[in-house]
Amino acid sequence: MDQFTQHLKALTDILGPDRVLSAAIDTFGYSYDGSPEALSLAFQPDAVCKCRTTAEVSQVMAYCHRHNIPVTCRGIGSGRSGGAIPVTGGIVLALDEMNRIIEIDHANLMARVQAGVRTKDLADACLAEGLFYPPDPSSYAYSTIGGNIAENAGGICAVKYGVTADYVMALEVVLADGQVIEVGGKMVKNVTGYNLVGLFIGSEGTLGIITEATLKLLAAPAxxxxxxxxxxxxxxxxxxxxxxxxxxxxxxxxxxxxxxxxxxxxxxxxxxxxxxxxxxxxxxxxxxxxxxxxxxxxxxxxxxxxxxxxxxxxxxxxxxxxxxxxxxxxxSSAVAALAPDKVGEDISVPRSALTRVVRDLNAIADRHDLRLAIYGHAGDGNLHPAFLLDLADPDQKKRLDLALDETFRAAVACGGTLSGEHGIGISKKPWIKTALSEEVIQTSLSVKQALDPKGILNPGKIF
Amino acid sequence: MDQFTQHLKALTDILGPDRVLSAAIDTFGYSYDGSPEALSLAFQPDAVCKCRTTAEVSQVMAYCHRHNIPVTCRGIGSGRSGGAIPVTGGIVLALDEMNRIIEIDHANLMARVQAGVRTKDLADACLAEGLFYPPDPSSYAYSTIGGNIAENAGGICAVKYGVTADYVMALEVVLADGQVIEVGGKMVKNVTGYNLVGLFIGSEGTLGIITEATLKLLAAPAxxxxxxxxxxxxxxxxxxxxxxxxxxxxxxxxxxxxxxxxxxxxxxxxxxxxxxxxxxxxxxxxxxxxxxxxxxxxxxxxxxxxxxxxxxxxxxxxxxxxxxxxxxxxxSSAVAALAPDKVGEDISVPRSALTRVVRDLNAIADRHDLRLAIYGHAGDGNLHPAFLLDLADPDQKKRLDLALDETFRAAVACGGTLSGEHGIGISKKPWIKTALSEEVIQTSLSVKQALDPKGILNPGKIF
Structure with a gap:
């Protein structure tokens, strides 16, 4: 029995035959996500493990850790920066079947959910009880809470209500080696030890697998x-x-x-x-x-x-x-209809720099003879510039690449950054050194090394 | 020239003779803080370095790193858990002279301050311009922003306005080896890389020295x-x-x-x-x-x-x-007047557990025949039980120790934790394993090891 077959057998022993997918026709759907990354056979995972419990995630991680198998976690794959794409093969750990709303706790105004719960399902369940889970990324009808947390998703109501990070009170996380930890809790104030909850939020699946979350709720505005x-x-x-x-x-x-x-x-x-x-x-x-x-x-x-x-x-x-x-x-659809292709971006700048960056972006589009639509969250300084073009034309594609590069540099030049709510993943990884100093990157990599010394968690992302 | 004299000379070369204190009469004042820890000669630092610029902090840290000298950072020393006490000697890095409000930025509703700015000075400066910096720990008239961030200080208005962590947008941090990093920024939404801002908040000076902070402001409520x-x-x-x-x-x-x-x-x-x-x-x-x-x-x-x-x-x-x-x-003073000594604590529980924990605390006080006053932030589930006794009586002291132990266990038993806003420091370190699992502690220590491999930053604290 070759090594690959051995791995499949071991994973099947954990999850049963129906929840370990390895046929190309099954794994293909896990090779892309909601990002503009081009389809590639190189992105096809060796296998997909569909977990239903934290114990299963723990067992799968322990096995992959022992055998140095890369693990890319996936909710529903709606991410916009390639975070769920398994760029180095290995397995995709799919959590969309961990979709149970465990509890809606009125006394503490909190909900406890599994990572695969869809954001809208949680929001609707809360609303039915007069409660309000504010974060509303535009993908909220299908994106999952786990993915929202891993990318620190924003949304339209962030100007008043903040982003996903502002609602996460506690997390259950499976570490790279399969150990399960619970960080945070239902106490509103908590200064016992390091803020590991905050560290896992927005870490794009590179530091641990989020399996459950306790989320703060508000009373629904009347x-x-x-x-x-x-x-x-x-x-x-x-x-x-x-x-x-x-x-x-x-x-x-x-x-x-x-x-x-x-x-x-x-x-x-x-x-x-x-x-x-x-x-x-x-x-x-x-x-x-x-x-x-x-x-x-x-x-x-x-x-x-x-x-x-x-x-x-x-x-x-x-x-x-x-x-x-x-x-x-x-x-988004209307803008997309203006041209054969639309490449939508996500930059975030200090609110005071909004008009400057809009001017800069229009100058960039003019310089490269590209049509540009700009919309986004003015209250947060978080814009979604959308370049409109025909990607089949190599010359337009070349001009787009130059324009995107200048777009990110323009955001950083006015005190902003590469992404307000989509994450870095692979889509913006080429620009990470534009936004973060070498010392910040090295500090970040030392944290990554501490939590995932074998580098099996979502390799190839962010830095 | 012995090693100690060499170190003093090197530090004096950086800061000048007036800002390196080594006489016992000068260093004594840096051997204690606002915590109930008893005075001890063992806590006297070898020297105190009073820095005025980030460059100075960087040079001092680089020197201490090279020579394995422990560094305990201190704002005004108002902390309630011994965080500023140099329990292993070495130097105290005093930042109270880094007290400049660098900028109040109306367009972005943010302020940039040095770490040694007193909370009230910032709050007053904001209010004079119609703006509001909400976090109001009861020490706010003298505590510093750097200390507030290092301990993630809370306060009375947290129920509506949150705690210090909710207002920190960016930090300048000097790392253990003297490197200076800037994390975060003036953008409201930022998902570029790991949340290092959140990691430094509440880390009690064990991961880096916070030298400047950019803080979110609100419009003052009318x-x-x-x-x-x-x-x-x-x-x-x-x-x-x-x-x-x-x-x-x-x-x-x-x-x-x-x-x-x-x-x-x-x-x-x-x-x-x-x-x-x-x-x-x-x-x-x-x-x-x-x-x-x-x-x-x-x-x-x-x-x-x-x-x-x-x-x-x-x-x-x-x-x-x-x-x-x-x-x-x-x-606090009125309660203190009820007995020769008052030992005030800080526990945080889910709001739904408030009445249960109050009942438990009263039972503990009864069991150990101690008088107890309970007050605190009901909206956050953050209570300050105050035991009233005569510490000069060894029997009462012994009963207090038992009661405190049971107090922390009672908080954890109902889903709460050791501290809502005072931090762990040395005062609550004996109970850290009551609140955090071995896996969480090991994960935290791996982060500590990553950022401070020589263990020179505030040694002996938290874990």
Whole structure:
């Protein structure tokens, strides 16, 4: 029996024959994820292990550790930076069947879930009990909590409610050698020992396998409202958002769309902007009383009009709100329809640098003769520039590569970074030295070495 | 020239003669901190290095690293767990002269400060510009930001505004070997590489020396109110707080006082509770509009009365509010006046376990015939039980030791932990294995080994 067959047999002994996949037709679906990485046979895992319990994950990890088998963990594979792609072969550890909501604890306002629970399933289960799990990455209908934590996913409501990291109270983690640890707990304040919870969050599966999480919940806000603000300049749009935050008027969402984004919406969605509109912000606000919603909407109106808004629509009607939001919800598809290909990015800059980086990005697009749409989370300084082109044209592809390189450098040059919510994975690994100093990288690698001395956890990622 | 003299000369070459202290009379003041640890000559450092710049810290660390000299970092020495006590000699690295507020950045709502800035100085400087730095440990008038970060200090307003960790966006850290790294940044969302910012927070000076910090600010809330709620049982008090949070009515403070605390207040402060009162909660609320304050106060009133409150006073007048709060502000002194000695602790439990742990703590005090006052942050499940006794009596001291041991075990037994905001240091190190599994400790020690392979940073602490 050759070594590969031996490994398969050992893994099958742990999981049973149905949950160890090794036929090429089965493993192919685990060779790519939601990132723009091109399909490659080199990315096909040797086997896929579908675990259902922490004990199984522990046994699989112990075996892989003993035999130096690379392990790439995967939720639903919706990641945007190649984090779930097994670039060095080995096994994919699939956790999408660990999808149990273990507990919704009202007294402590926390939920305990397995890693494979879909974000929306948790959010819906909470809402049904009057509770609120805020993080809402745009993939939330299918992405899993484990993946959200491993990438520290953000979302639209981060400006008021923060990102995934802000909700993780405790984690069960299987270490590289199969040991199971529980870090954190249901206490709100906890300064006993190092913040290992925080270390695992955003570590992209390179330090341990997250199998369960305890997440903080909030009371669901009782009243909501939406505003659509149109401007004749992107500076006015950004300044309106900043002015609101500085006054303590913190919207639940503040989504920016630039001129090209608006054109896409006008062309493909049910939307018309006033003449000369070149920027739009969609706001959501929420409060525990109707007056709170109205006063926030009026506060935003005053600021938007002071910044020359050409239109300021508000509503507290859920159907009208959904109609205003469909422009943003479907924007990615509408923008994509403008060209054969769309390459969407994710940069994060200090909020004060928003207008500068938008100007820089447009200059980059002009320089390389590429069409660019910019939209994203203005309240966080987290933008998703989308280059529109035909990737089949080698010359356009070459210009795109140059433009992406300049995009990341522009973000870093104004005090920002490579990624606000998608992670580094393999997609942005080539630029990691642009964003992090050699000393920070070495410090990070020493932590990696400490937790995964054999380097079997998601090899080839981040650094 | 002996080795010690050589070291002194080298450090003096870096800092000049006035900022390297080695006379016993000078170093004595650096042998203790705000913890209950007994004075000991064994804790006197060999020398104290008072640094004023990051470059100086870097040079001192590089020298100490080369020569295996232990380094204990110190802000103002107000820590409550012995974190700043140099238990193995070597040098104390004093950062209290690095006290410059470098920048208050309105556009990004952030401040950049040196580590030695006092918390209150930052809070006041922000408030003068209409901004709000929320973390308010009770030591905030003299404790330093660097110490707050190293211990992840909490405070009264954590129930609404979180703890120090929630405000740290970026850190400048001098590593064990003198290398200077900058981690994090002014971007709100950042998923580039590992969360090293979070790793240094709460690491008690054992992983690196924090020299500068970039801190998130909020707009100062425009309107405030205070409520005093008296109850005939501690369960009713705790349940009122939980019910408020579950409704989304999040007060800016929810401070619990038990019967003994109330007796101390009645005896030594200007305070009278209604007959049969055995528990009290002081609430602060804040909002951007006066109606928001009033509606929160009325919401709390309804809940308190539903839980049988014997008194519910409210005010929005700052002077009246201060008068209500003086009971809490001076409570520690009032409680201390009940006995020759007061040993105050800091445990943190899931909020749902508050009444259970209060019952357990009272049973422990009864069992060991000790008087006990319990007060603390009900909204966070973070309690400060204070044992009242005469430490000069060896028998009482012995009973206290047993009671403290049982206190920590009781906290852990109900899902809580050793410390909510004071840290472990040396004071709670004997119980670390009660709270953390052997695997978690080994994982933590591997991180320590990665960042400080020679073990010179604050040796003898936490684990």
């Amino acid at each position: 009243y909501k409202g939406t505003a659509q603000a149109c401007f004749t300049g992107i500076e006015a749009a950004c300044e309106t958002v900043s002015a609101a935050l500085e006054k303590g008027l913190v919207p639940a969402a503040a989504e920016l769309m630039d001129q090209v984004s608006i054109q896409a919406a006008e062309q493909f969605l049910d939307f018309d902007a006033p003449a000369a509109t070149t920027a739009m912000v969609l706001f959501d606000v929420d409060a525990d009383r109707p007056e709170g919603v109205l006063s926030q909407l009026e506060g935003l109106r005053a600021l938007a009009e002071a910044h020359g808004a050409t239109r300021f629509l508000t509503t507290t009607d859920p159907a009208e709100s959904a109609a205003l939001w469909q422009v943003r919800r479907k924007l | 309107y405030k109110g205070t409520a005093q709620a008296c109850f005939t049982g501690i369960e009713a008090a705790c349940e009122t707080v939980s019910a408020a949070l579950e409704k989304g009515l999040v007060p800016a403070a929810a401070e619990l006082m038990d019967q003994v605390s109330i007796q101390a207040a009645e005896q030594f402060l200007d305070f009278d509770a209604p007959a049969a009162t055995t528990a009290m909660v002081l609430f602060d609320v804040d909002a951007d509009r006066p109606e928001g304050v009033l509606s929160q106060l009325e919401g709390l009133r309804a809940l308190a009365e539903a839980h049988g409150a014997t008194r519910f006073l409210t005010t929005t007048d700052p002077a009246e509010s201060a008068a209500l709060w003086q009971v809490r502000r001076k409570l």
